[in-house]
Structure formats: C-alpha cells, structure tokens
Amino acid sequence: MLLVHDPIVKKVVLDVLKPHHPQIPELASKLVACHGVDHVGISLAEIDQNTESIKVQVEGTDIRIDTLKKCIEDMGATIHSIDEVEVVRRTQHK
C-alpha cells in the first residue's frame, strides 16, 4: 500500500534584501543551521548604499519555508520573492 504525506521542500531559491552586516559568509553560516537545511549558496546580485540584494539557494532534506523565513528575518534581512522551489512527494510503503 502506498501512503502519500505532505510534500517535502528540497530546494528553494530566494531573492533577499539584506543590510551590509552580517556579511554573506556569516549569513550563510547562520542559515545552514536552520531546521532541515543542509546546503546554502549565496550570490551577490546588487549592492546599494545601505543594502545588498542577494540570491540565496537553500537545499535540504526537509526545508520549512516559514522557519527559513524567520531565520532570514532574524538576521535583519527580508525575502523579496521566492524565485524557485523544488518539492518532492513524501511516500511511505506499507
């Protein structure tokens, strides 16, 4: 018998606006400690007087968007848009 549960988010790409501090390596280190996150990749898109626009690619076994959003906001950054998501079906055989 095949049981289908909630979908699991495996990958998200976010457009994020952040202050200059914490710097990208520090932000990445904090995000990788969030629940369900195994890998974080950040690239700088644009730099302004007070802010930086960055692309954040997050991969993991079970990413929770709300938790990830909170982790990002705790660091003083804000999500502009979710540009890409990869979701898989959690299945269980009985």
Added chain:
Amino acid sequence: MKEYLKQFRFYLRLTGAAAISRRYFVMNAFDGALTALGVIIGAWSSGPIQPRIIIGAGLGMSLAMGISGFSGAYLAERAERLRRLRELERSLLVDLGKSIHGKAFKTVILWAAVVDALSPALTSIASISPFIMASRGLVSVDQAATLSIAIVLVILFSLGAFTGRVSKERILLSGVRMLLVGVITASIVFLLAR
C-alpha cells in the same frame, strides 16, 4: 557562558562597536588618570595633605566620572545607533526590532556606557589607592603621593602603548608620547599650585 560571549562578540562585529569601545576606553581612562594626577599633585604641592581628603575627593571624582560616563555615553550612543537603525529600517522597509540588529543595538549601547563609566572610575581609583595604604599607616603620605604619581604615569604609558598597538605604530614611542602629556600636566599643576 561561552555562547553568550560568542553572541556578544558577534554583536560587536555587527555594529562595529569594538573600535568605538576602544576609543571610549582610552579617552576616558586617560581622563580618569590625568584628573587624579591633577588632584594629587595639586593637593601635595599646596602643603601638608590628609590621606582621607585625597581618598574622599578621589572616590567622589571616580563616582562622578563613572555616572557622567555612563549616562553621557548611553544617551549619545543610543541616539547615534537609533538613527542608524531607523535608516536601515527605511532601506529594508522592515522593523528590525526583533532581528539581530535590534538586539545588537541594545547590547552595544549598554556596553559603550559601561566602558565609558568604568574606565575613568577604575583608573582614578587605582591612582589614589596608595593613599588608602597611607590612611592605614602602611606608607607615609609622601611615599603615597610618589607611588600615586608613578601609578598614573604607568597607566598613561600603558594607554599610549595600547593605542600604539591599535594603530600598529611603535608601541614604545606611543607610550612615551602619552607619558609626556602626563609629565607636562603634572608640571603645570605643580607650578600653579605652589
């Protein structure tokens, strides 16, 4: 405890407060030591002195400098940091109160105030400490005054050496430069108080 310390260092790095607290420390420790030097030399060269008077004046001075340092730095630092936080909030269009920026803001203004309060208070207390020994009869008043002046000069040299280390200049030269300020101050006070 280790976690708190790590978080505290992160806040200092985030706000660039390490440099400001170093500046506050040197400026106010210098103030404390030099003011104590003025009191000691002024009293000593005016005639016979009572250790109790120096201790009372010194402790009152430390307390006043501590309170003035704490309140002055707290208010000035709060205003500057709050302005910067609001500026960031306007750029990001979010409330940063609950973010690390909001937490760092509260932590560093308190830290700056504590540094500003303790540095002059501790250096002036250290400077008058030989008079506490004199009041207990452990040393004579003249010995206490000499020892006090020596302590102030050591403090001034150490502060100069510290600034030399920060600016990566010659430590000895920076120490001597600050020491000279102390010697000049002592000479002026001595001449005027006679």
